[in-house]
Amino acid sequence: MDLSSPDRHSSEPSSKSDAALLDGLKAKQPAALGCLYDRYGSVVYGVALKVLHSQPEAEDLTQEIFLSLWQRPVDPAKQGHLLRYLIVMTRSRAIDKLRSRSRTLNLVQRWGQNVTAAPPAHTPIEQAVFHERSQQVRQALTQLNDRQRQAIELAYDAGLSQSEIAQKLHQPLGSVKSWTRQGLLKLKQLLQDSID
Known part of the structure; x- marks a missing residue:
């Protein structure tokens, strides 16, 4: 044939x-x-x-x-x-x-709440744990590529929607969604590895 x-x-x-x-x-x-x-x-x-x-x-x-x-x-x-x-x-x-997307988002939000919430007067041990978690999240963020880190920081630190991020970065919405998704998946893996 x-x-x-x-x-x-x-x-x-x-x-x-x-x-x-x-x-x-x-x-x-x-x-x-x-x-x-x-x-x-x-x-x-x-x-x-x-x-x-x-x-x-x-x-x-x-x-x-x-x-x-x-x-x-x-x-x-x-x-x-x-x-x-x-x-x-x-x-x-x-x-x-x-x-999976929901689990990843929940994990990152839980970590974010633990890191960004201003701690009330805690014991020295609680303050040490808070500081360690904050360091773990910051360290994990440095391991993302620039696009992923920027999309996640604009979403969680600045509170921007994905559409707003796309406009701010002058990038297609699909690209921003992809960077966010990939970044969240990598963060989830990095943070789980640091727990284990």
Whole structure:
């Protein structure tokens, strides 16, 4: 079979059944993945966007879903339900991402409250713990890249929304959301490592 022929490459895979394309995935044929992406990518993206309310995260999740399909193809016997399978998997992973985002935000907010709240008259031990936590957060912030640190500091120290940060930095909103998300995930990991 000549895969370099434009007619064969563009028309034949798109006319194949899901089962045939899934067999192609098992044989590691990129054209099969491309056809499934063309067929179902917009549905997967739509489900991800509806749950996550974030274009960059929905795009990332769409890529993750099809990468997962490439790495672990679905059994062709289930091909009649491939679309349903993709929708359920996308929704499930999107909900997992929301939970993770919420946990990360809560962790950083708890740490932030402990660090930024002006301590009342505490015992020397409580003051030492407060100072140590403050140092840990400041140290963790220095390990972020400039964009991530700036986005997080503007959000938490200056109280700006992500839209306001994007305007202040003259950057796209999607970039600011991405920097904040990546920075929060890295902060979470750094702070958890310092607890362990």
